[in-house]
Amino acid sequence: MRHSIQGAILTPSGWRLGELQHEHGRIAAINAEPVDEATARASGAPIVLPxxxxxxxxxxxxxxxxxxxxxxxxxxxxxxxxxxxxxxxxxxxxxxxxxxxxxxxxxxxxxxxxxxxxxxxxxxxxxxxxxxxxxxxxxxxxxxxxxxxxxxxxxxxxxxxxxxxxxxxxxxxxxxxxxxxxxxxxxxxxxxxxxxxxxxxxxxxxxxxxxxxxxxxxxxxxxxxxxxxxxxxxxxxxxxxxxxxxxxxxxxxxxxxxxxxxxxxxxxxxxxxxxxxxxxxxxxxxxxxxxxxxxxxxxxxxxxxxxxxxxxxxxxxxxxxxxxxxxxxxxxxxGLAGHGRLTVGAAADIVVFDPALQLQRVVIEGETIDHPDA
The missing domain is CATH 3.20.20.140 (Metal-dependent hydrolases)
Incomplete structure (x- = not known):
């Protein structure tokens, strides 16, 4: 089953505003439009990082x-x-x-x-x-x-x-x-x-x-x-x-x-x-x-x-x-290929912050971690 995360997504080629999908512990798709960091943060969207x-x-x-x-x-x-x-x-x-x-x-x-x-x-x-x-x-x-x-x-x-x-x-x-x-x-x-x-x-x-x-x-x-x-x-x-x-x-x-x-x-x-x-x-x-x-x-x-x-x-x-x-x-x-970056095929290791950079969500190999601490 695919899971999705909406927000301002940091990819190796820059910020994208839209949706990241993951399944089976891997990033399956990133459907998002390019933006700069100022726009990403001003949007009020969650900040999605590796x-x-x-x-x-x-x-x-x-x-x-x-x-x-x-x-x-x-x-x-x-x-x-x-x-x-x-x-x-x-x-x-x-x-x-x-x-x-x-x-x-x-x-x-x-x-x-x-x-x-x-x-x-x-x-x-x-x-x-x-x-x-x-x-x-x-x-x-x-x-x-x-x-x-x-x-x-x-x-x-x-x-x-x-x-x-x-x-x-x-x-x-x-x-x-x-x-x-x-x-x-x-x-x-x-x-x-x-x-x-x-x-x-x-x-x-x-x-x-x-x-x-x-x-x-x-x-x-x-x-x-x-x-x-x-x-x-x-x-x-x-x-x-x-x-x-x-x-x-x-x-x-x-x-x-x-x-x-x-x-x-x-x-x-x-x-x-x-x-x-x-x-x-x-x-x-x-x-x-x-x-x-x-x-x-x-x-x-x-x-x-x-x-x-x-x-x-x-x-x-x-x-x-x-x-x-x-x-x-x-x-x-x-030398960890497929880690430390959000790109299709990489491990679904994801952190999500609010615009004030307080932690909201943690995903490790596709598993959501309960009760992340801000």
């Missing part, structure tokens, strides 16, 4: 990916209500047995999407191959990377991203090996210099983890890992909650990195009231919109992707550009 893609999710709804068990299923349902239609479950730096247990639990959710949940594409292995001097909010279990460990974990649940500190012994060579085996590597939690970043990109690294955070900063005589990203990266993720990165720095990155995309770096506190939660083995506290360790260090976020879209628009981006940075660029970074 579903969000979040490549850095630690938790939500009171659950953390490292909890194993049913945790990722609950997390995926929390984020679905905020318009995320695809995500990567993201691990923390932890003892090997904790990571193994988390992967064992995530495999089933990656193989089959639970009802009313976002699609879990696989895992972002954020730790433990990071610099112990740039842990950020990661627990202190950092260690040098092991190709054998990566292979063993990948057999349990598909690894789609691996964060690596390139300055650690043997990591440049290992980045090249990982890329040859089909893994996508990005740089983060790094005390490395500009030259380390450039060498890692030449070895095949493709992006940067939560740009600006937990990496060496930019100085005009010592550009650091941040400078390598701003000078050379095509892709990088950033947390656009307006707490992790100052709006001015976000604008610098938006001008410098062609396909900068937003992630939530969300924690168990996402979608929950203020209070105490956990992030891996850390105790964290949600207060005034942020999530912190007891010493005040930012520890992930409580951001959702619908708010990320609104934050990008608040910085002066058009809705179309904000959509690209919350859906299309992430899809392209992972």
């Amino acid at each position: 579903g969000f893609i979040d490549l850095h999710v630690h938790g939500g709804g009171g659950h953390d990916t490292m909890d194993a068990g049913e945790a990722v299923k609950h997390i995926a349902r929390t984020h679905a209500r905020h318009g995320t239609t695809s995500m990567l479950a993201t691990t923390m730096t932890a003892p090997a047995e904790d990571i193994l247990r988390a992967f064992e639990a995530m495999g089933a959710v990656c193989r089959e999407r639970p009802s009313q949940a976002t699609r879990v594409l696989g895992v972002h292995l954020e730790g433990p191959y990071i610099n112990p001097g740039k842990l950020g909010a990661q627990p202190d279990y950092a260690r040098e990377a092991s190709l054998d460990e990566v292979r063993a974990l990948h057999a349990l649940a598909p690894i789609r991203l691996i964060t690596v500190a390139p300055e650690l012994k043997g990591h440049i060579e290992l980045i090249a090996q990982l890329v040859r085996e089909g893994f996508r590597v990005q740089l983060g939690h790094s005390a490395g210099c500009y030259e380390d970043g450039v060498a890692a990109l030449k070895a095949g690294a493709g992006g940067f983890t939560h740009l600006f955070n937990a990496m060496t900063g930019l100085h005009h005589r010592d550009p650091g890992m941040t400078g390598a990203a701003l000078a050379h990266a095509e892709y990088a993720e950033v947390i656009p909650d307006l707490l992790h990165v100052h709006p001015g720095a976000l604008k610098v990155a938006l001008r410098s990195i062609p396909k900068l995309y937003g992630v939530t770096d969300s924690t168990a506190a996402t979608g929950m009231p203020d209070g105490e939660y956990h992030l891996g083995r850390h105790k964290v506290f949600k207060c005034l919109g942020g999530v912190r360790l007891d010493d005040g260090t930012l520890a992930g976020s409580a951001l959702t992707m619908d708010q990320a879209l609104r934050n990008f628009v608040s910085l002066g981006l058009s809705v179309a550009e904000a959509s690209a940075r919350t859906a299309t660029h992430a899809a392209d970074y992972l």
Whole structure:
């Protein structure tokens, strides 16, 4: 049975005012007239965008990916209500047995999407191959990377991203090996210099983890890992909650990195009231919109992707550009054909907003998600 959505529809060739039809989890037709964004928004019609893609999710709804068990299923349902239609479950730096247990639990959710949940594409292995001097909010279990460990974990649940500190012994060579085996590597939690970043990109690294955070900063005589990203990266993720990165720095990155995309770096506190939660083995506290360790260090976020879209628009981006940075660029970074854009034959992953950009409807593979949260 075909279902239809009426509104101002963002397609790869621009805005269209009319109707989108979907059936069997795919977009079947778009019958609409071309308009510009100003006309689309002034029409008062619902704003129809591709579903969000979040490549850095630690938790939500009171659950953390490292909890194993049913945790990722609950997390995926929390984020679905905020318009995320695809995500990567993201691990923390932890003892090997904790990571193994988390992967064992995530495999089933990656193989089959639970009802009313976002699609879990696989895992972002954020730790433990990071610099112990740039842990950020990661627990202190950092260690040098092991190709054998990566292979063993990948057999349990598909690894789609691996964060690596390139300055650690043997990591440049290992980045090249990982890329040859089909893994996508990005740089983060790094005390490395500009030259380390450039060498890692030449070895095949493709992006940067939560740009600006937990990496060496930019100085005009010592550009650091941040400078390598701003000078050379095509892709990088950033947390656009307006707490992790100052709006001015976000604008610098938006001008410098062609396909900068937003992630939530969300924690168990996402979608929950203020209070105490956990992030891996850390105790964290949600207060005034942020999530912190007891010493005040930012520890992930409580951001959702619908708010990320609104934050990008608040910085002066058009809705179309904000959509690209919350859906299309992430899809392209992972090579996800048929995702992150509304076109005939693509996945029926759709978010619908009112003219004030409050979320009204979420569709994932043709399934309408109950009770989307504005």
